[in-house]
Amino acid sequence: MRPGDQLRPAVVVVGASRGIGKAIAEVAARDGAPVVLVARSEVALAAAADDIRNAGGEAFTVPLDFLADDAALGLEDFLSANGLFCDVLVNSAGYGLRGGATVLPLDEQLGLVDLNIRALTELTLRLLPGMVARRRGGVINLGSVASFTPGPYMALYYASKGFVRSFSEALHQELRHTGVTVTCVAPGPVSTEFLATSGANRVALFKILPKLEAGYVAEKAWRGFKTGRRLVIPGLSAKLTILLAALVPSAIMLPLIGRLQRRSKDPCPCGSGKSFTSCCGARGNSLGTTTQSR
Numbered sequence: 266m267r268p269g270d271q272l273r274p275a276v277v278v279v280g281a282s283r284g285i286g287k288a289i290a291e292v293a294a295r296d297g298a299p300v301v302l303v304a305r306s307e308v309a310l311a312a313a314a315d316d317i318r319n320a321g322g323e324a325f326t327v328p329l330d331f332l333a334d335d336a337a338l339g340l341e342d343f344l345s346a347n348g349l350f351c352d353v354l355v356n357s358a359g360y361g362l363r364g365g366a367t368v369l370p371l372d373e374q375l376g377l378v379d380l381n382i383r384a385l386t387e388l389t390l391r392l393l394p395g396m397v398a399r400r401r402g403g404v405i406n407l408g409s410v411a412s413f414t415p416g417p418y419m420a421l422y423y424a425s426k427g428f429v430r431s432f433s434e435a436l437h438q439e440l441r442h443t444g445v446t447v448t449c450v451a452p453g454p455v456s457t458e459f460l461a462t463s464g465a466n467r468v469a470l471f472k473i474l475p476k477l478e479a480g481y482v483a484e485k486a487w488r489g490f491k492t493g494r495r496l497v498i499p500g501l502s503a504k505l506t507i508l509l510a511a512l513v514p515s516a517i518m519l520p521l522i523g524r525l526q527r528r529s530k531d532p533c534p535c536g537s538g539k540s541f542t543s544c545c546g547a548r549g550n551s552l553g554t555t556t557q558s559r
């Protein structure tokens with residue numbers, strides 16, 4: 266970029282190599298914005314950028330791992346080196362883990378907190394002040410229906426999405442009248458790799474809930490953001506799930522979700538190495554009595 270050149274507004278999508286992020290990037294590009302695609306996989310990013318360019322859009326790729334401390338700085342460097350500023354930030358990078366919190370590997374659980382919460386927060390807080398100064402643009406954060414209830418056997422994932430929704434909705438309110446919008450998108454299950462990589466597709470809850478297409482979620486997210494919405498809940502089934510979570514008392518909801526997200530072969534949370542059903546979950550055993558009798 267030469268001195269005196271104007272910076273151009275771009276839509277920056279973190280988690281754009283596949284799934285919902287890729288679909289949002291495609292919708293934004295169709296709207297005429299240059300899009301900056303960010304994720305770890307260079308090959309998948311290049312393919313996503315080709316799709317956008319073949320459809321007449323403009324796309325840049327930035328391979329970055331947002332579990333690394335300097336990723337946000339790397340992104341800012343890329344933008345300024347290419348004469349761009351972040352007009353709209355889409356935080357779609359995230360992963361889920363299914364299983365007991367006392368059994369799942371600690372590093373994977375802390376990594377989830379790092380990506381789903383810390384990286385999203387850092388990017389949002391680094392890029393929002395510029396948007397407010399320019400009085401335009403905003404942030405789309407991917408939450409989930411999981412943000413509306415605790416989720417036994419996906420405890421950290423649900424908690425991370427609770428953070429995303431709370432943070433995003435509060436920012437939306439703080440930034441009213443500034444010209445900047447913060448929108449939280451809260452879909453139910455979407456047909457992407459997330460369902461397999463998180464292990465969610467192996468449990469009853471995700472088998473019974475209908476799945477949305479990423480393109481549908483992306484259209485709703487983009488339109489909702491453009492019209493200044495605080496919260497976008499794509500699809501009727503997600504709205505009904507959230508209504509159910511609000512109406513059913515936790516004393517009923519938590520055992521129900523726990524039962525629907527647990528697998529009979531899951532290792533027992535007490536650490537015996539046996540399956541839950543043959544250990545603390547066996548008829549007549551409470552966690553306490555079984556632990557003491559080992």
Ligand SMILES: NC(=O)c1ccc[n+]([C@@H]2O[C@H](COP(=O)([O-])OP(=O)(O)OC[C@H]3O[C@@H](n4cnc5c(N)ncnc54)[C@H](OP(=O)(O)O)[C@@H]3O)[C@@H](O)[C@H]2O)c1
Nearest residue numbers: 280282283284285304305306331358359409454455457459
């Ligand atoms: N699918 C669902 O059922 C569902 C429902 C509700 C909410 N959501 C949320 O929607 C968001 C997108 O999910 P999805 O379904 O599109 O998942 P996905 O298909 O697994 O895509 C996740 C994206 O995040 C990127 N990513 C993962 N780790 C990263 C890292 N360390 N640094 C940078 N990028 C990283 C991935 O690319 P690389 O692997 O190339 O890095 C990929 O582009 C997530 O926050 C998820 O929690 C999903």
